[in-house]
Amino acid sequence: MKTIVVSNRKGGSAKTTTAVNLACELAKYGSVLLIDFDTQAHASIGVGAEGSRDNGVHSIFLGKTLSETFIPTVHEQLTLAPAQEFFDVYEYGDLRGVLKNRFRREMIEGFFDYCIIDTPPTFDALLKNSLEVADAVVIPFVPHHLGTVAVGQMVRAIYQNALQIGRDIAEVGILPVMYNPHIPEHRDALEKVKTQFGEEKLFLPIGVDIRLAKQFESASPVVLGEGRSKGLEDYRRFTQQLLERLG
Ligand SMILES: Nc1ncnc2c1ncn2[C@@H]1O[C@H](COP(=O)(O)OP(=O)(O)OP(=O)(O)O)[C@@H](O)[C@H]1O
Numbered sequence: 076m077k078t079i080v081v082s083n084r085k086g087g088s089a090k091t092t093t094a095v096n097l098a099c100e101l102a103k104y105g106s107v108l109l110i111d112f113d114t115q116a117h118a119s120i121g122v123g124a125e126g127s128r129d130n131g132v133h134s135i136f137l138g139k140t141l142s143e144t145f146i147p148t149v150h151e152q153l154t155l156a157p158a159q160e161f162f163d164v165y166e167y168g169d170l171r172g173v174l175k176n177r178f179r180r181e182m183i184e185g186f187f188d189y190c191i192i193d194t195p196p197t198f199d200a201l202l203k204n205s206l207e208v209a210d211a212v213v214i215p216f217v218p219h220h221l222g223t224v225a226v227g228q229m230v231r232a233i234y235q236n237a238l239q240i241g242r243d244i245a246e247v248g249i250l251p252v253m254y255n256p257h258i259p260e261h262r263d264a265l266e267k268v269k270t271q272f273g274e275e276k277l278f279l280p281i282g283v284d285i286r287l288a289k290q291f292e293s294a295s296p297v298v299l300g301e302g303r304s305k306g307l308e309d310y311r312r313f314t315q316q317l318l319e320r321l322g
């Protein structure tokens with residue numbers, strides 16, 4: 076099983092849009108577990124479900140198993156561990172290693188080919204639990220100045236966390252989103268990120284496509300749609316690039 080964490084502390088940078096479309100596209104190739112670690116429950120909504128009051132994924136921190144939170148989604152091969160609304164991570168003490176422990180004890184690796192984790196826009200125990208099981212971290216970012224600053228902060232946080240827990244650094248990939256090649260600031264921001272982190276870290280960008288916003292209303296992820304659309308083609312291309320990198 077390959078575990079891919081989608082993360083950026085910057086809000087509104089298309090983490091959830093990326094997690095949902097990636098999970099649904101990967102479900103065409105194998106079995107996928109989507110973990111919605113953001114109590115906003117937007118990823119859960121994106122795959123035709125909703126946040127749970129007391130049987131969401133966050134209940135693993137209160138002693139539940141991970142598998143008892145699983146529910147079906149819009150895709151047969153895609154299982155969801157929905158968000159638990161109103162879970163407050165700051166009410167609890169040391170929450171390290173819980174997700175990793177559940178993966179091991181419930182032999183999650185044996186049941187899924189891919190696990191995608193959507194994370195909240197914070198650097199907290201939820202993100203740390205995710206990084207402890209990550210094979211790869213995808214950082215979506217909107218290409219403007221603060222977007223590039225946030226990528227730098229995220230990359231540093233990932234490296235620092237890996238050092239702290241003595242774990243190999245997960246493969247890091249940077250995904251420009253809502254990219255418009257006609258806006259000079261977008262082109263400049265992309266160049267800066269390429270220079271700073273290396274071209275090989277960058278995925279080809281996702282353009283603006285209003286269908287990517289509307290999909291949450293209809294619980295119909297763009298990559299599962301028929302016909303051609305920019306968002307569909309961009310997310311399919313991104314998934315192929317990611318699969319090549321994961322080897
Ligand atoms: N490529 C795109 N084109 C048009 N709209 C987009 C695109 N990507 C995302 N959006 C819209 O932008 C908004 C932010 O996206 P999303 O919710 O995925 O970000 P997020 O990083 O998960 O946010 P949060 O930090 O709140 O978790 C949403 O309304 C989404 O529908």
Ligand SMILES: [Mg+2]
Binds near residue numbers: 195
């Ligand atoms: Mg989100």
